[in-house]
Amino acid sequence: MNFFETFTSALSNLTSNKLRSGLTLMGVVIGVAAVIAMSSIVEGGKSMTVSMIEKLGTNLLSVRPKNLTEEEQRAFTGRSKGLRYGDYNAIVESLASTNKITPITSSRIQIKQEDRNESAMVEGVLQTYMEIQNYEIGRGRFIMSDDVTGFKKVVVLGKEISEKLFGTSDPLGHDIKLGDHRFIVVGILAEKGALHGINYDMTVVIPATTLMKLFLGNDLLTSIVIKVDARKKMKQVSDTISAILLQRHNGVEDFSIRSQDQLVRNVEMIVFTFKIIFGGTAALALLVGGIGIMNIMLVTVTERTSEIGLRMAVGASRKAILTQFLIESIALSAVGGIIGIIVGTLLGSGFGWLANKAIDGWNSVVLPSSVFLGFFFAVGVGVAFGLYPAYKASQLAPAEALRSD
Amino acid sequence: MGAVAVNALYPIDLAIKQGESVSIVGRSGSGKTTLLYILGCLSLPTSGEYLLDGTSVSSLSDVAMAKIRNQSFGFVFQSFHLLPRQTALQNVALPLFYNGTSKEERLSRAQDALEQVGLSNRGNHLPRELSGGQQQRVAIARALVNRPKIIIADEPTGNLDSKSGDEIVELLLGLNGKGHTVILVTHDTEIAQRLTRKIMIADGKIVQDI
Numbered sequence: 001m002n003f004f005e006t007f008t009s010a011l012s013n014l015t016s017n018k019l020r021s022g023l024t025l026m027g028v029v030i031g032v033a034a035v036i037a038m039s040s041i042v043e044g045g046k047s048m049t050v051s052m053i054e055k056l057g058t059n060l061l062s063v064r065p066k067n068l069t070e071e072e073q074r075a076f077t078g079r080s081k082g083l084r085y086g087d088y089n090a091i092v093e094s095l096a097s098t099n100k101i102t103p104i105t106s107s108r109i110q111i112k113q114e115d116r117n118e119s120a121m122v123e124g125v126l127q128t129y130m131e132i133q134n135y136e137i138g139r140g141r142f143i144m145s146d147d148v149t150g151f152k153k154v155v156v157l158g159k160e161i162s163e164k165l166f167g168t169s170d171p172l173g174h175d176i177k178l179g180d181h182r183f184i185v186v187g188i189l190a191e192k193g194a195l196h197g198i199n200y201d202m203t204v205v206i207p208a209t210t211l212m213k214l215f216l217g218n219d220l221l222t223s224i225v226i227k228v229d230a231r232k233k234m235k236q237v238s239d240t241i242s243a244i245l246l247q248r249h250n251g252v253e254d255f256s257i258r259s260q261d262q263l264v265r266n267v268e269m270i271v272f273t274f275k276i277i278f279g280g281t282a283a284l285a286l287l288v289g290g291i292g293i294m295n296i297m298l299v300t301v302t303e304r305t306s307e308i309g310l311r312m313a314v315g316a317s318r319k320a321i322l323t324q325f326l327i328e329s330i331a332l333s334a335v336g337g338i339i340g341i342i343v344g345t346l347l348g349s350g351f352g353w354l355a356n357k358a359i360d361g362w363n364s365v366v367l368p369s370s371v372f373l374g375f376f377f378a379v380g381v382g383v384a385f386g387l388y389p390a391y392k393a394s395q396l397a398p399a400e401a402l403r404s405d
Numbered sequence: 406m407g408a409v410a411v412n413a414l415y416p417i418d419l420a421i422k423q424g425e426s427v428s429i430v431g432r433s434g435s436g437k438t439t440l441l442y443i444l445g446c447l448s449l450p451t452s453g454e455y456l457l458d459g460t461s462v463s464s465l466s467d468v469a470m471a472k473i474r475n476q477s478f479g480f481v482f483q484s485f486h487l488l489p490r491q492t493a494l495q496n497v498a499l500p501l502f503y504n505g506t507s508k509e510e511r512l513s514r515a516q517d518a519l520e521q522v523g524l525s526n527r528g529n530h531l532p533r534e535l536s537g538g539q540q541q542r543v544a545i546a547r548a549l550v551n552r553p554k555i556i557i558a559d560e561p562t563g564n565l566d567s568k569s570g571d572e573i574v575e576l577l578l579g580l581n582g583k584g585h586t587v588i589l590v591t592h593d594t595e596i597a598q599r600l601t602r603k604i605m606i607a608d609g610k611i612v613q614d615i
Contacts, residue, residue: 005508016490310486313447314547315475315503317468398474399448402482403438 010328024296025336027289031282032340032374038278040348040364046271048361053263056134059231060260061238063224080249085219090244100227102128105208107215112177113165122204124211132227140172140187147207156187160201234259290385297329297389308393309401322394329386337378341371414439414609426581428597429590431606441590445557446473475504479548483560485540487532494528497546518546538569558589
């Protein structure tokens with residue numbers, strides 16, 4: 001028995017009945033194409049999201065105040081004052097030697113520039129903000145420590161909001177009004193994009209001290225962001241922060257610590273769910289394809305009973321017959337798999353093109369693993385559904401089979 | 406197909422020696438083909454014993470039976486049983502595929518066998534491009550290719566005109582002359598006369614053995 005020769009003769013048997021083979025292949029083609037097209041588009045979405053998350057900065061932890069239920073509020077009255085600037089100082093004291101930390105405070109403020117009016121979430125920040133949040137300065141400069149210590153009225157604008165306020169004219173050095181106060185534009189941030197409904201190009205930042213003094217009247221923080229120096233220390237740092245804050249807040253857990261890893265994991269979870277759904281659909285198509293293969297192989301065995309008898313008469317063992325028909329069904333499904341891979345890749349890039357029109361940066365990504373998986377499953381279907389017909393062929397009695405025509 | 410045993414043959418005592426040419430004659434349904442298939446190891450008797458070269462066949466495994474069919478027997482059938490999509494040469498080479506002969510040797514031996522049956526220039530033709538007589542000669546070449554001791558022919562002339570039929574019988578007798586044992590089933594008594602021994606079967610019993 002020679003595998004290669006059996007395989008080529010199986011292929012020639014397939015081509016001798018092209019329409020029938022083609023129709024039989026269809027189920028496998030659809031199944032494999034679905035796997036590849038769907039996973040390529042989901043993967044594309046994932047890689048876009050993950051790269052955006054990474055663009056926000058890596059190894060970030062963010063501490064935010066947690067909304068308490070009324071019941072909790074009543075129980076905790078007077079015990080905790082919420083997330084404050086003092087908490088930032090305490091974290092800096094114990095963690096700043098190896099990690100970078102920055103506090104953020106914010107307030108919605110009406111911005112006026114001549115006759116243009118924008119309502120924006122203005123963030124009060126320190127000079128450390130830019131590096132940790134992974135912004136880059138486009139023009140001018142960022143907030144500096146002198147601005148913070150001197151309660152200066154300076155503002156740095158995101159690219160999009162600066163265009164909204166100033167159009168084509170140069171904002172640098174110009175006055176704008178934040179509420180009732182005049183601020184000088186000292187810098188424009190480089191373009192950064194949007195993620196999960198947050199447009200990072202609409203950012204407006206002023207010194208944290210200025211915001212607290214002029215607009216908030218308190219030192220409550222919106223968040224504290226920590227850039228951990230190594231990914232594997234994320235958990236440890238998070239635990240340390242939690243311990244510090246619990247102590248300072250008299251045991252009240254009115255804050256939450258989220259890591260970017262978690263964000264990535266959430267995305268991966270969603271992607272995984274999608275893959276399960278698509279995988280299930282594709283599995284159904286493959287199942288139908290497999291039934292088609294089994295059906296046609298049973299017909300083939302019946303049609304070729306006398307050939308089987310003859311082969312047995314000239315010395316084919318039952319195993320040789322089994323192998324021959326199994327290889328034929330594998331050839332059938334493998335060809336279906338290959339066509340499916342091609343169709344799926346084309347469909348995937350077609351979808352990718354459409355997705356890219358809808359959301360910039362969303363392309364289709366055909367993973368080698370999904371190609372292998374698709375092909376592997378196609379061949380698996382050939383084996384699984386070819387086994388019974390091949391077994392049936394091998395169990396024919398030579399004398400009966402020879403008399404069949 | 407149920408599991409009902411049909412008595413196609415009644416107990417028979419029969420010995421065939423090497424080098425004989427034996428005809429088995431009888432009407433259709435007489436059991437002659439059943440006997441032939443047992444002799445050719447294509448089916449096993451439900452009872453009784455068949456010794457081939459002194460070895461009982463009933464106890465052999467499927468693989469061993471396949472090997473015996475491959476090496477000891479060459480079969481010729483009434484309906485030729487050629488694979489329609491393979492050339493004459495490929496058809497002749499088929500038995501060698503199942504004993505691991507290299508492709509080169511398969512084709513050269515198949516060409517030799519085609520020469521023996523006078524079809525050396527028809528090797529690349531498909532069966533449907535050949536006449537009935539030529540197809541049967543291809544089948545004989547296939548029976549020969551593995552140099553078996555015994556050639557078993559089941560109504561080899563049944564689908565042929567009398568001239569082609571004669572040629573086929575001549576060919577088979579010639580093989581017998583070269584030392585192959587020939588066992589031939591026919592209902593044509595004239596053909597049967599030309600072989601050295603005639604066994605007549607009726608209703609599953611040997612009624613004549615001369």
